[in-house]
Amino acid sequence: MEYRRLGRTDIIVSSLCLGTMTFGQQNSEAEAFDQLDRAVAAGINFLNTAEMYPIPAQRRTYGATETIIGNWLKVRGRRDRVILATKVVGRSNWLPHIRGGKARLDRDNIETALNASLQRLQTDYVDLYQLHWPDRHTNFFGRLGYQPQPDEDATPLQETLGVLADLVRSGKVRHVGVSNETPWGLMRYLQLSEQTALPRMVSIQNPYSLLNRSFEVGLAEISCREQVGLLPYSPLGFGVLTGKYLHEQPPAARLTLFPEYHRYTNPAGIEATRAYVELAHAHGLSPAQMALAYATGRPFVCSTIIGATTLEQLDENLGSAALTLPDEVLEGIEAIHTRYPNPCP
Numbered sequence: 001m002e003y004r005r006l007g008r009t010d011i012i013v014s015s016l017c018l019g020t021m022t023f024g025q026q027n028s029e030a031e032a033f034d035q036l037d038r039a040v041a042a043g044i045n046f047l048n049t050a051e052m053y054p055i056p057a058q059r060r061t062y063g064a065t066e067t068i069i070g071n072w073l074k075v076r077g078r079r080d081r082v083i084l085a086t087k088v089v090g091r092s093n094w095l096p097h098i099r100g101g102k103a104r105l106d107r108d109n110i111e112t113a114l115n116a117s118l119q120r121l122q123t124d125y126v127d128l129y130q131l132h133w134p135d136r137h138t139n140f141f142g143r144l145g146y147q148p149q150p151d152e153d154a155t156p157l158q159e160t161l162g163v164l165a166d167l168v169r170s171g172k173v174r175h176v177g178v179s180n181e182t183p184w185g186l187m188r189y190l191q192l193s194e195q196t197a198l199p200r201m202v203s204i205q206n207p208y209s210l211l212n213r214s215f216e217v218g219l220a221e222i223s224c225r226e227q228v229g230l231l232p233y234s235p236l237g238f239g240v241l242t243g244k245y246l247h248e249q250p251p252a253a254r255l256t257l258f259p260e261y262h263r264y265t266n267p268a269g270i271e272a273t274r275a276y277v278e279l280a281h282a283h284g285l286s287p288a289q290m291a292l293a294y295a296t297g298r299p300f301v302c303s304t305i306i307g308a309t310t311l312e313q314l315d316e317n318l319g320s321a322a323l324t325l326p327d328e329v330l331e332g333i334e335a336i337h338t339r340y341p342n343p344c345p
C-alpha cells in the first residue's frame with residue numbers, strides 16, 4: 001500500500017480509502033466488521049462515510065452506516081489508527097427524512113449533523129468533515145447543461161466556512177473538504193480561506209472513473225496546483241466496470257437491486273465498458289483492478305474510494321494497490337477514452 005499526504009495537512013492516508021455506503025443496506029454489521037478488519041490488515045488507514053448512508057438514502061436506515069463504524073471503532077479500539085472522513089448533506093428538499101427536508105449548509109444544520117455523526121461514530125472528532133454537495137443550485141450528480149437559477153437563499157460559502165472554522169477550533173473536526181463540487185465552488189472556497197484565514201479545503205470527493213473523467217476538464221488543474229487531492233468516488237461506476245453487467249444474466253447486485261441507479265448503464269457506457277473489459281483481458285488483467293489502478297495512478301488523485309459487498313470483491317480491489325499499469329495498457333485506455341469520452345458524466 002502506498003501512502004500520500006492529504007492536501008496540505010500533515011495527515012498521511014493510504015492510496016485506497018474504504019468506502020462504506022453499503023454498510024447497513026447491502027451489508028450487515030458483521031459483514032461490515034469483516035470488511036473493515038480486512039481493509040485495515042491490508043494497510044488501509046482511511047475510511048469514508050456520510051450522515052446519509054447507507055444508500056439508497058431512506059428514513060429507516062439513515063445513519064446506520066456511521067453507527068456500524070462507531071460500533072467497530074469501539075470494539076476494536078485504536079480510534080487513532082484510522083483517518084475518519086464523514087459528510088454533512090447539502091440542500092436536501094428531496095430527502096424529507098433528513099432534518100425535515102430543510103437540510104442546508106448553515107450553522108444549525110451543520111452543527112446538528114456533526115454532533116449526531118460524532119455520537120453514532122462514538123468518537124469526539126472526525127479527521128475530515130466534508131460538504132456532501134453544495135447548498136446552491138449548480139450541476140452535480142451527473143447533471144449537464146448548466147442553467148443559471150435564482151438562488152439568493154443559498155447559504156453563502158463564507159458563512160458555511162465560518163461554521164466549519166468554529167468546528168475546527170472546537171476540536172471536533174481536524175480538516176474540511178468538499179464533495180460534488182465544481183471548479184467555481186472549489187476556487188471560491190480556496191480564495192475565501194486565503195482572504196479571511198478560514199480553514200482551507202484539503203480534498204475534493206467527486207466521481208471519477210474510466211466512464212467519467214470529466215474531473216480532468218477543470219478540476220484536475222486546481223487539484224494539482226492547489227494541493228486539493230481528489231478522492232475519486234464510484235471508481236468502478238457502481239460496479240459496471242467489472243464487466244458483470246455485460247453478461248446476459250444480470251447479477252443480483254446494486255443495479256438490479258436498485259434499478260433507479262442508471263448513471264453508468266447508458267448505451268455508450270456499456271459499449272465503453274465492453275472495450276475496457278476486453279483491453280484488461282487482452283493484457284491478463286482484472287477489469288476491476290485495471291480501472292482502480294488507473295484512478296489511483298492519476299497525479300491529481302490522493303486516495304481512491306473503493307467499495308465492495310463481499311470479501312472476495314474487497315480482496316480483488318485491494319490488489320489494485322500493487323498494480324502499475326504498463327504503457328500499452330495506458331495507451332489502450334486513452335484510445336478507448338477518445339472513442340467514448342466521458343459516457344457517464
Ligand SMILES: NC(=O)c1ccc[n+]([C@@H]2O[C@H](COP(=O)([O-])OP(=O)(O)OC[C@H]3O[C@@H](n4cnc5c(N)ncnc54)[C@H](OP(=O)(O)O)[C@@H]3O)[C@@H](O)[C@H]2O)c1
Nearest residue numbers: 019020021233234235236237238239253254307308309313
Ligand atoms: N460523495 C458522494 O456523493 C459519493 C457518491 C458515491 C459513493 N461515494 C463513496 O465512494 C464509495 C465507493 O463508491 P461506489 O460503491 O459507488 O464505488 P464503485 O467501485 O463504483 O462500486 C462499488 C460496488 O461495485 C461492486 N463491486 C466492487 N468491486 C467489485 C468486484 N471486484 N467485482 C464485482 N463487483 C464489484 C459492489 O456492488 P455489488 O456487489 O452490488 O455489485 C460494490 O459495492 C462509497 O462507499 C462512498 O463512500 C461518495
